[in-house]
Amino acid sequence: xxxxxxxxxxxxxxxxxxxxxxxxxxxxxxxxxxxxxxxxxxxxxxxxxxxxxxxxxxxxxxxxxxxxxxxxxxxxxxxxxxxxxxxxxxxxxxxxxxxxxxxxxxxxxxxxxxxxxxxxxxxxxxxxxxxxxxxxxxxxxxxxxxxxxxxxxxxxxxxxxxxxxxxxxxxxxxxxxxxxxxxxxxxxxxxxxxxxxxxxxxxxxxxxxxxxxxxxxxxxxxxxxxxxxxxxxxxxxxxxxxxxxxxxxxxxxxxxxxx
Amino acid sequence: xxxxxxxxxxxxxxxxxxxxxxxxxxxxxxxxxxxxxxxxxxxxxxxxxxxxxxxxxxxxxxxxxxxxxxxxxxxxxxxxxxxxxxxxxxxxxxxxxxxxxxxxxxxxxxxxxxxxxxxxxxxxxxxxxxxxxxxxxxxxxxxxxxxxxxxxxxxxxxxxxxxxxxxxxxxxxxxxxxxxxxxxxxxxxxxxxxxxxxxxxxxxxxxxxxxxxxxxxxxxxxxxxxxxxxxxxxxxxxxxxxxxxxxxxxxxxxxxxxxxxxxxxxxxxxxxxxxxxxxxxxxxxxxxxxxxxxxxx
Numbered sequence: 001x002x003x004x005x006x007x008x009x010x011x012x013x014x015x016x017x018x019x020x021x022x023x024x025x026x027x028x029x030x031x032x033x034x035x036x037x038x039x040x041x042x043x044x045x046x047x048x049x050x051x052x053x054x055x056x057x058x059x060x061x062x063x064x065x066x067x068x069x070x071x072x073x074x075x076x077x078x079x080x081x082x083x084x085x086x087x088x089x090x091x092x093x094x095x096x097x098x099x100x101x102x103x104x105x106x107x108x109x110x111x112x113x114x115x116x117x118x119x120x121x122x123x124x125x126x127x128x129x130x131x132x133x134x135x136x137x138x139x140x141x142x143x144x145x146x147x148x149x150x151x152x153x154x155x156x157x158x159x160x161x162x163x164x165x166x167x168x169x170x171x172x173x174x175x176x177x178x179x180x181x182x183x184x185x186x187x188x189x190x191x192x193x194x195x196x197x198x199x200x201x202x203x204x205x206x207x208x209x210x211x212x213x214x215x216x217x218x219x220x221x222x223x224x225x226x227x228x229x230x231x232x233x234x235x236x237x238x239x240x241x242x243x244x245x246x247x248x249x250x251x252x253x254x255x256x257x258x259x
Numbered sequence: 260x261x262x263x264x265x266x267x268x269x270x271x272x273x274x275x276x277x278x279x280x281x282x283x284x285x286x287x288x289x290x291x292x293x294x295x296x297x298x299x300x301x302x303x304x305x306x307x308x309x310x311x312x313x314x315x316x317x318x319x320x321x322x323x324x325x326x327x328x329x330x331x332x333x334x335x336x337x338x339x340x341x342x343x344x345x346x347x348x349x350x351x352x353x354x355x356x357x358x359x360x361x362x363x364x365x366x367x368x369x370x371x372x373x374x375x376x377x378x379x380x381x382x383x384x385x386x387x388x389x390x391x392x393x394x395x396x397x398x399x400x401x402x403x404x405x406x407x408x409x410x411x412x413x414x415x416x417x418x419x420x421x422x423x424x425x426x427x428x429x430x431x432x433x434x435x436x437x438x439x440x441x442x443x444x445x446x447x448x449x450x451x452x453x454x455x456x457x458x459x460x461x462x463x464x465x466x467x468x469x470x471x472x473x474x475x476x477x478x479x480x481x482x483x484x485x486x487x488x489x490x491x492x493x494x495x496x497x498x499x500x501x502x503x504x505x506x507x508x509x510x511x512x513x514x515x516x517x518x519x520x521x522x523x524x525x526x527x528x529x530x531x532x533x534x535x536x537x538x539x540x541x542x543x544x545x546x547x548x549x550x551x552x553x554x555x556x
Contacts, residue, residue, distance in 0.1 A: 009362070020381050020432075022396065024389075026395055027388070038395055079290070082286075083291070085284055086288055106296060109534065110489055110493025112493055112494075112510045112514065112530070113534055114299075116513060117530070118295070120302050120303055120527065124302060140291065140299075201386065203386060203387050208517065221391070225391060229395060233391060240384070241384050245383055248383050252376070
């Protein structure tokens, strides 16, 4: 490695980190403020958290968020695993080369376009906007992320173990269950957690595909924001920040342990 | 891949029979890919040529009228704003992201995961919440104005929100990680001995950067730029929260046409224009950068 970092460079990097964390710190800080005026500190208090627990709209939105993200993640993980296996392990099939880059289309198409396309289809086919459309919308969006994660894992594994099992007479199913799947498991869990985190925080797809009565937490924040800022949002945001960051840390720990 | 195909049928009696496993694996993929991705996008393309009646119902008479309507200076100006805000987002993200990625790649091995985690963590926070954080800072009675008044730099609060600058700050903030991660991946993989030999041979730091570091990390720059440009260009939450009615972007046209004007065909045409412009921009960019995406990988 080359020499030490110079002082101006260090200061620049510190400023970047300050830029990254300033909004978050301010947001969290004022969720514990006594006064409802954000910007003037008047003492520590948990009153905004208490008011959240008593807010029925928030509690039901939290429940909806969990239901939607858990269902969507389950489906997306299943589809993601089979697709990754299909692309990496199952020989060739017609059109594989064309399909390969297209699998990543959802990552390249702006989310708002993707969202209104889904809305269009649901409406034209005649499915009323509901939990079902919301979950399908999330599945459509997060599956690509799951596939990427699992494929990275699959491509990085040594295939000689699988070949050895096959040579020793294990059939395809046995080979998969005893060799491929255990190797793949950290990738699957990592993909699922990634999908869950993305689904939980998704706003755009939700905004267009949710029906009446299936409001999630981001939708509640959006609705409340339009009436101006409020410490309630700070408190909820702080909880959501904690949840997302813990999910990601757990994902990291699982990955490190198994590798 | 070919080796595996040769090996499998040799030992198994099912050689030559229909591969049920392949079908089982294929069905979920087909459902997801066809029903939830291809069909919706194609439908949007088709719908962009339709029109609507006074009640917002879709009339299946095909024409280019939605595209012609978009040629109005009002909409073209919004398209142009989306484009340059996207472009500036990429440039600022590069100026912030490159030194940051370089710093992390060069830091000691045991600190690398920690720094990486510190950079990625804000990305896991809901986009709305991050935009809200900036709202608290930038608004008229916001923290920055309070602070500037307290230290006596200004007498009257500044209007920091509801302009292109605020939108730009928000876009850079929420999409920076898309730039840092690909950059980190290429800088981290870089062959550092090349840099050392260049230095040993007496090359000036700028020359080393221009002729070695920059070409070696070009795939990361291209990848990061595309990953940053597309969502920034198509964003509608950030301009809506931080830009208000002064900094409308193309994503906001789509949103209003769907949610309030109820003109789905026009919204679809705007969506098609958004995608085509983004694709064209990327193609020109990749060509201009002198390497294809695939080749750079």
